[in-house]
Amino acid sequence: MASLSLSKANRIITVAFEKGAELGLKPLAVAVLDAGGHLRAFQRQDGASMMRYEIASGKAYGAIAVGAGSRWLNAQASERPHFLEGLSNVSGGRIIAVPGGVLIRAGNGEIIGAVGVTGDTSDNDEICAIAGIEAVGFQADGG
Numbered sequence: 557m558a559s560l561s562l563s564k565a566n567r568i569i570t571v572a573f574e575k576g577a578e579l580g581l582k583p584l585a586v587a588v589l590d591a592g593g594h595l596r597a598f599q600r601q602d603g604a605s606m607m608r609y610e611i612a613s614g615k616a617y618g619a620i621a622v623g624a625g626s627r628w629l630n631a632q633a634s635e636r637p638h639f640l641e642g643l644s645n646v647s648g649g650r651i652i653a654v655p656g657g658v659l660i661r662a663g664n665g666e667i668i669g670a671v672g673v674t675g676d677t678s679d680n681d682e683i684c685a686i687a688g689i690e691a692v693g694f695q696a697d698g699g
Contacts (some may be wrong), residue, residue, distance in 0.1 A: 558632060558635075558662030558663065558664075558666065558668050558694070559607070559668065560590050560591075560596055560668045560669040562596060562597060562662060563694050564692045564694075565588040565596035565597035567586055567688070567691065567692050568586070568587065568597075568660075568685075568688035568692055569586045569589055569597055569598075569599050569672060569688065570688075571649070571687050571688040571691040571692075572584065572586045572671070572673055572684040572685060572688035573586070573599070573601060573605070574687075575652040575687040575688070576601075576675070576676065576680075576684050576686045577589065577685065579679050579680060579683070581675065581676040582603075582660060582673050582675050582676045583600075583601035583602060583603040583604035583605075583607060584600075584601050584604060584608075584665075584670070584673055584674065584675035584676065584681070584684060585598070585599070585600040585601065585608030585612045585673070585674050585675055586598065586599055586612055586671065586673050586676050586684070586685070586688070587612035587615075587616050587672045588602065588616070588635060588667070588669060588670075588671050589608075589613065589616045589617060589620055589670045589672070590669045591620065591667055591668050591669055592620075593616045593617050593620045593621070595606070595613065597609055598613070599613070599638045599654060602611075604632070604675050607646060607676075608674050610643070610652075611652055611672070611674040612656075612672040612673060613647045613650075613672055614650055614651055614652030614655045614657075614672065614674070615652045615654065615655075615657030615670075615672030615674065615681075615695060616643040616649035616658075616669075616670035616671055616672030617647070617650050617651060617652075617657075617670070617672070618643075618647075618650075618652055618653055618657050618659050619657035619699065620659070620667070620669070620670045620671040621643070621647060621651060621661050622643070622652075623659070623667060623676045624659070624681050624697070625655075625658050625659050625682075625698035625699025626646055626652065626653060626654060626655055626657030626658070626672075626698070626699060627682065627698045627699035628652075628699030629643075629651070629653035629699065630653050630654050630655055630678075630699075631661070631699075632653065633653045638691065639695075649695070652672075654673055655678040655679055655681065655682040656672060656673045656681030656691060656699075657670060657671070657672045657685075657686040657698075657699075658670060658671050658672075658673075658684050658686055658696050658697060658698045658699075659696070659697035659698075659699075660683060660689050660694045660695075660696070660697075661694060661695040661697050662695070663694075663695070664692060664696070665695075667697075671685040671688060671689055672685070673685040674682065682698050685698070688691075
């Protein structure tokens with residue numbers, strides 16, 4: 557069984573920040589959660605605006621909650637708004653349904669965590685999350 561160690565979680569964040577710098581993105585914040593939705597690691601770059609922790613962790617939490625990347629949740633917001641409203645209510649408002657929340661899958665497809673990135677456009681946030689996940693040898697699932 558694969559595990560999401562603290563060193564891998566921190567490496568995911570480092571690579572996500574490196575990808576953001578490579579692309580010239582705005583300051584990012586990255587949250588890495590385990591499969592139970594518990595925080596493994598979080599960092600916010602200098603200059604990142606307030607509430608970035610809540611947004612990054614909300615993207616990752618939403619992915620873990622439904623077993624699909626937050627890009628899927630974003631699609632559901634337009635196709636099934638009542639579903640998203642109910643999901644938001646039962647989660648206490650913790651779920652952020654925009655791209656940038658990416659599941660971390662082990663080689664056998666098992667979900668072992670999720671990464672949430674925020675700070676730039678949702679598409680760019682997702683690119684950085686995927687780069688971090690793939691850098692540590694796991695599979696990224698953006699939904």
